[in-house]
């Protein structure tokens with residue numbers, strides 16, 4: 001049986017630190033717009049901007065805040081507090097701002113968040129821009145999002161077309177698989193077939209081991225195995241790939257396409273051909289387009305978003321040919 005790509009026609013909602021979407025809500029009244037670079041692709045998602053510090057009622061402009069000790073996790077357990085530059089304790093206000101931000105994200109049905117790193121609130125791996133040694137990562141809101149199992153994307157990675165392509169394809173796969181109901185072993189195998197090439201690219205050793213485990217499962221094992229399988233796959237999909245792995249994977253799938261369909265895509269190059277990340281990203285997008293138009297499973301990007309009208313236009317073109 002040949003597998004087809006999964007094509008989603010409903011837009012995914014993504015939360016985003018409000019200041020990363022061009023809203024001047026930082027403590028100093030500044031902002032950065034990380035979405036402009038996405039061009040028309042920005043409209044493929046529903047964006048849900050939140051600012052925990054604004055919802056804390058701290059206002060713009062405001063004194064910058066810092067953790068008194070520890071990290072964001074310690075604020076939630078009461079072992080650390082938050083003060084502003086003037087020394088005022090704002091712990092409770094920030095906690096409320098984080099909770100209200102999470103509620104807004106949940107009302108928007110988000111499971112992914114583009115965060116501004118370097119913030120004591122939204123930061124995940126860095127909570128200061130300078131080495132002020134005041135509080136460790138994650139930030140207070142970052143800690144909450146980690147606990148809630150959010151798919152976390154650093155806003156700076158949207159500036160690289162290749163990094164963004166990598167985040168987007170893993171996000172779409174994550175979203176599809178997290179919402180997929182599996183009622184038996186055959187459905188689990190079908191889902192695995194679609195995701196396994198991407199999993200192999202991300203961690204070949206883990207994917208091969210998983211393949212061996214799946215081969216030994218019986219129908220009776222399904223109910224107890226499914227939750228752990230889902231958890232492990234979703235955790236793997238959170239992990240970024242590398243340019244070398246991506247170009248190898250592109251070439252492997254393109255070679256399979258050429259062989260099975262007898263067609264060529266001139267723009268796609270082999271891994272040893274030197275080119276910049278922008279060119280690689282263009283090749284990947286070309287392969288994704290080709291896969292949707294030819295109903296071919298491009299395993300490096302198994303879940304693709306297309307709006308309904310674009311899909312209908314593709315179908316119309318096919319019937320006219």
Ligand code: SF4
Pocket residue numbers: 017018019020025026027050051052053054116119121122123
């Ligand atoms: S709390 Fe988050 S959204 Fe608000 S200004 Fe700081 S980094 Fe930006």
